Amino acid sequence: MELLNGLKERRSIRKYQEEEISIADIEKIVDVARYAPTWKNTQTARYNLVLNKETIVRIADEAVMDNEWNQNIIKGLSALVIQTTVDKRSGYERDGSFTTSKGTHWQSYDAGLSGEAFCLAAHEFGYGTLIMGIFDEAKIKEIVSIPEGESVSALIAIGHANEEPSVPKRKEVSDLLRVIE
Numbered sequence: 001m002e003l004l005n006g007l008k009e010r011r012s013i014r015k016y017q018e019e020e021i022s023i024a025d026i027e028k029i030v031d032v033a034r035y036a037p038t039w040k041n042t043q044t045a046r047y048n049l050v051l052n053k054e055t056i057v058r059i060a061d062e063a064v065m066d067n068e069w070n071q072n073i074i075k076g077l078s079a080l081v082i083q084t085t086v087d088k089r090s091g092y093e094r095d096g097s098f099t100t101s102k103g104t105h106w107q108s109y110d111a112g113l114s115g116e117a118f119c120l121a122a123h124e125f126g127y128g129t130l131i132m133g134i135f136d137e138a139k140i141k142e143i144v145s146i147p148e149g150e151s152v153s154a155l156i157a158i159g160h161a162n163e164e165p166s167v168p169k170r171k172e173v174s175d176l177l178r179v180i181e
């Protein structure tokens with residue numbers, strides 16, 4: 001099945017071709033990502049596409065907590081997506097109180113589901129992606145204009161792969177699945 005193959009074959013890509021990214025292709029990817037499930041269908045994930053090379057390099061230099069590994073990856077990108085999420089919707093009641101004892105947890109949960117859908121759709125359209133969790137949110141917001149009331153959930157590299165990474169080792173099903181009797 002195509003879906004199952006896609007789920008298993010998608011890899012994190014850390015080396016990319018230098019290229020002009022098609023905005024129309026990214027629109028096709030977001031068109032799929034918007035079908036990810038979300039808390040009460042709140043659909044809070046947003047995709048901020050950065051194509052300006054100077055801005056991409058500035059993010060690498062100033063907004064990833066001097067993490068050299070990620071700095072090198074980001075400097076090689078033609079496109080970087082800043083995934084943001086609208087605050088105070090996912091996991092909240094209309095009066096602003098939390099619905100569950102997990103507090104703000106559901107906002108990240110929804111971001112992750114949407115991010116995975118984004119990466120899988122990108123894979124299907126021939127693009128590689130890499131989700132990056134190391135960033136300084138305040139610095140990102142200094143460099144790129146993000147609407148008030150949104151949080152940065154992840155940085156996502158996107159482009160055509162310039163490497164074919166092997167599959168990082170997975171745990172066995174027996175390590176992951178517990179049948180509760």
Ligand SMILES: Cc1cc2nc3c(=O)[nH]c(=O)nc-3n(C[C@H](O)[C@H](O)[C@H](O)COP(=O)(O)O)c2cc1C
Nearest residue numbers: 010011012013014069070130131132133134167168
């Ligand atoms: C929330 C999250 C944060 C991640 N952050 C980074 C990162 O900062 N740098 C990096 O190189 N990879 C990062 N990764 C990629 C993981 O290392 C990768 O998904 C994992 O090793 C499995 O490899 P695969 O995606 O090719 O299956 C991140 C992945 C996730 C889901």
